[in-house]
Amino acid sequence: MASAAITFKILLLSALFAAVLVNSYRFEVGDERGWTKPTGKDPMSYNQWAGRNRFHIGDTVYFKYQNDSVLVVTSADYLNCNTSNPISKFEDGETVFQFDHSGFFYFISGQADHCKAGQKIIIRVMHPSEVESPEPAPSPQATGGDGGGWDSSNWEPLGFNSTTKLSVVSYLMTVLAGVFVVLYLFM
Numbered sequence: 001m002a003s004a005a006i007t008f009k010i011l012l013l014s015a016l017f018a019a020v021l022v023n024s025y026r027f028e029v030g031d032e033r034g035w036t037k038p039t040g041k042d043p044m045s046y047n048q049w050a051g052r053n054r055f056h057i058g059d060t061v062y063f064k065y066q067n068d069s070v071l072v073v074t075s076a077d078y079l080n081c082n083t084s085n086p087i088s089k090f091e092d093g094e095t096v097f098q099f100d101h102s103g104f105f106y107f108i109s110g111q112a113d114h115c116k117a118g119q120k121i122i123i124r125v126m127h128p129s130e131v132e133s134p135e136p137a138p139s140p141q142a143t144g145g146d147g148g149g150w151d152s153s154n155w156e157p158l159g160f161n162s163t164t165k166l167s168v169v170s171y172l173m174t175v176l177a178g179v180f181v182v183l184y185l186f187m
């Protein structure tokens with residue numbers, strides 16, 4: 001039965017990897033401009049930049065800056081550029097922040113005058129129900145511990161319909177194939 005337990009753990013890990021890796025994407029805040037005090041000549045504001053992107057749970061935003069910082073704040077502190085009580089503060093110059101839930105995230109510069117000049121951004125992370133598909137695949141069931149069958153119908157109801165999603169499918173299939181190999185070795 002030890003091998004069944006190990007097999008189960010491998011299944012679980014593979015499913016987790018698939019769920020996390022398939023969708024996550026890293027956004028560079030402000031593109032090549034990075035996280036800087038607006039000059040007034042910038043082609044778009046940070047919030048215009050945010051509006052052009054779709055953010056999902058698990059995605060990351062990358063802030064690149066010098067002599068500055070990134071504060072995660074409440075909506076009230078965002079509006080007032082209040083830097084005195086941030087939820088989180090980063091000042092390492094290269095900050096990667098991962099969205100762990102859906103909803104609104106508020107970022108401002110740690111320098112209040114930069115914030116007031118427009119170095120602030122609201123990012124809305126989509127709720128999983130807004131994301132058309134795929135949901136993380138239903139975890140396949142190994143029947144019993146003794147050579148379990150795979151219910152291939154689990155993989156069919158996913159509504160894939162575009163090329164990006166095809167690459168997701170091929171990734172999932174790769175993971176699935178890997179799991180089969182491991183299963184075979186343990187049986």
Ligand SMILES: *[C@@H]1O[C@H](CO)[C@@H](O)[C@H](O)[C@H]1NC(C)=O
Nearest residue numbers: 035036037064065066067068
């Ligand atoms: C950051 O501060 C250092 C030292 O004060 C200065 O030499 C440098 O030019 C500053 N960099 C930027 C991008 O403002």
Ligand SMILES: *[C@@H]1O[C@H](CO)[C@@H](O)[C@H](O)[C@H]1NC(C)=O
Nearest residue numbers: 076077080081082083084085
């Ligand atoms: C900034 O936030 C702190 C703590 O949340 C609060 O005490 C202070 O009054 C705020 N300042 C302004 C200008 O809103």
